[in-house]
Amino acid sequence: MIKLWVFYMQLAELFVSSIIHLLYGFYIFSTGVAGDLSQALSDCFYKSIMKIEVKQEMPKDRTDDLPPIVLVHGIFGFGKGRLGGLSYFAGAEKKDERVLVPDLGSLTSIYDRARELFYYLKGGQVDYGEEHSISCGHSQFGRIYEQGHYPEWDEDHPIHFVGHSAGAQVVRVLQQMLADKAFKGYENTSENWVLSITALSGAFNGTTRTYLDGMQPEDGRTLKPICLLQLCRIGVIIYDWLDISWLKTYYNFGFDHFNMSWRKIGIWGLVDCLLGNAGPFASGDWILPDLTIQGSVRLNYHLHTFPNTYYFSYATKRTRKIMGVTVPSSITGIHPLLFIRVLQMTQWRHPPDVSPPYKGYRYISINPYIYIFQPCFGKHCVVTCIQLDQSNTL
Ligand SMILES: *[C@@H]1O[C@H](CO)[C@@H](O)[C@H](O)[C@H]1NC(C)=O
Numbered sequence: 001m002i003k004l005w006v007f008y009m010q011l012a013e014l015f016v017s018s019i020i021h022l023l024y025g026f027y028i029f030s031t032g033v034a035g036d037l038s039q040a041l042s043d044c045f046y047k048s049i050m051k052i053e054v055k056q057e058m059p060k061d062r063t064d065d066l067p068p069i070v071l072v073h074g075i076f077g078f079g080k081g082r083l084g085g086l087s088y089f090a091g092a093e094k095k096d097e098r099v100l101v102p103d104l105g106s107l108t109s110i111y112d113r114a115r116e117l118f119y120y121l122k123g124g125q126v127d128y129g130e131e132h133s134i135s136c137g138h139s140q141f142g143r144i145y146e147q148g149h150y151p152e153w154d155e156d157h158p159i160h161f162v163g164h165s166a167g168a169q170v171v172r173v174l175q176q177m178l179a180d181k182a183f184k185g186y187e188n189t190s191e192n193w194v195l196s197i198t199a200l201s202g203a204f205n206g207t208t209r210t211y212l213d214g215m216q217p218e219d220g221r222t223l224k225p226i227c228l229l230q231l232c233r234i235g236v237i238i239y240d241w242l243d244i245s246w247l248k249t250y251y252n253f254g255f256d257h258f259n260m261s262w263r264k265i266g267i268w269g270l271v272d273c274l275l276g277n278a279g280p281f282a283s284g285d286w287i288l289p290d291l292t293i294q295g296s297v298r299l300n301y302h303l304h305t306f307p308n309t310y311y312f313s314y315a316t317k318r319t320r321k322i323m324g325v326t327v328p329s330s331i332t333g334i335h336p337l338l339f340i341r342v343l344q345m346t347q348w349r350h351p352p353d354v355s356p357p358y359k360g361y362r363y364i365s366i367n368p369y370i371y372i373f374q375p376c377f378g379k380h381c382v383v384t385c386i387q388l389d390q391s392n393t394l
């Protein structure tokens with residue numbers, strides 16, 4: 001009887017959280033569309049005036065030697081050109097010519113993102129590496145960047161990287177790849193191609209939010225049978241299978257190299273993906289497994305810090321303690337649609353019957369930098385970050 005009750009409660013919770021997350025996604029999406037429409041309208045309106053004006057744009061000054069700044073988005077993030085005029089980084093890219101905002105797919109794995117980022121900067125066709133693509137069941141070659149965004153990139157022309165959330169981990173993995181000379185045809189890469197790495201709420205040690213959404217705390221790889229991520233998985237597979245090009249230009253999960261379009265795999269391919277026999281969710285080559293604590297341990301195992309690189313990490317906290325209970329720090333600082341999830345995050349406890357993800361794991365030391373993404377309006381910032389309170393011990 002009690003079991004049944006718990007089950008119903010879980011279903012109800014799932015129902016509420018999926019509705020909320022869907023609404024939130026739709027809200028971001030429509031903000032993008034609305035922004036685009038109003039831009040188009042005002043362009044239309046001002047066209048006649050603009051015509052008379054002499055074009056004042058300065059020629060692009062490529063000779064200045066200041067290194068570019070590359071902003072790397074996190075999970076569900078997007079780069080310049082997606083979601084219309086919406087900016088993930090609160091318009092930071094509009095402040096300077098040298099700021100680049102790559103689009104690395106919103107759910108692709110840290111590894112795939114790092115590969116993509118290299119070719120975005122250098123130019124050419126993304127090469128995910130033979131071994132990795134065979135083991136993960138996707139094409140070895142991906143998108144083609146006709147023109148690199150910083151083709152001169154090398155040891156003498158290094159780059160500043162700023163990563164938010166999972167984006168911070170992407171840059172570290174990329175730096176390791178450069179040090180390992182992991183890009184075919186680029187035998188001269190080194191860790192010194194990276195001048196600095198700045199993390200904004202970087203999820204270097206993973207986040208416990210992944211378990212709330214449905215990753216199994218036992219292994220950090222598989223999904224619970226009924227959870228928000230399962231719904232997300234089905235949604236993403238269908239989105240990619242339908243392959244509606246205008247929609248995909250607008251927002252892309254980044255799984256094109258998995259060939260999930262109906263044009264390529266037909267109806268049986270869809271069934272295969274849904275049953276979990278093919279696609280990113282079958283091989284675990286997507287971002288959620290990388291963001292679990294276990295996933296981060298796996299990634300961090302191969303990563304080094306390098307003496308010539310500057311590292312900065314900005315941790316953030318959006319909780320406080322009231323009478324011994326950790327709660328979100330303010331109601332106004334967090335989007336109302338996300339408030340329940342944030343409340344759940346503050347209450348999360350590592351299941352006592354599950355062995356800790358690594359030796360020496362202490363609940364407080366692993367405090368995740370959980371973040372909430374909020375689009376920005378005017379001068380206000382996009383990103384609200386949440387770190388569980390340090391004193392939120394068992
Ligand atoms: C995906 O499709 C392309 C051609 O459109 C093909 O070259 C590639 O091998 C396919 N990849 C997989 C993993 O099936």
Ligand SMILES: *[C@@H]1O[C@H](CO)[C@@H](O)[C@H](O)[C@H]1NC(C)=O
Pocket residue numbers: 187188
């Ligand atoms: C690699 O570096 C060496 C010396 O550092 C240089 O002689 C060579 O031209 C470089 N190769 C490429 C492909 O840039």
Ligand SMILES: *[C@@H]1O[C@H](CO)[C@@H](O)[C@H](O)[C@H]1NC(C)=O
Pocket residue numbers: 205296297300358365366367
């Ligand atoms: C991050 O994880 C490692 C284990 O992989 C652990 O030794 C370290 O203390 C953790 N750091 C923080 C800040 O929790």
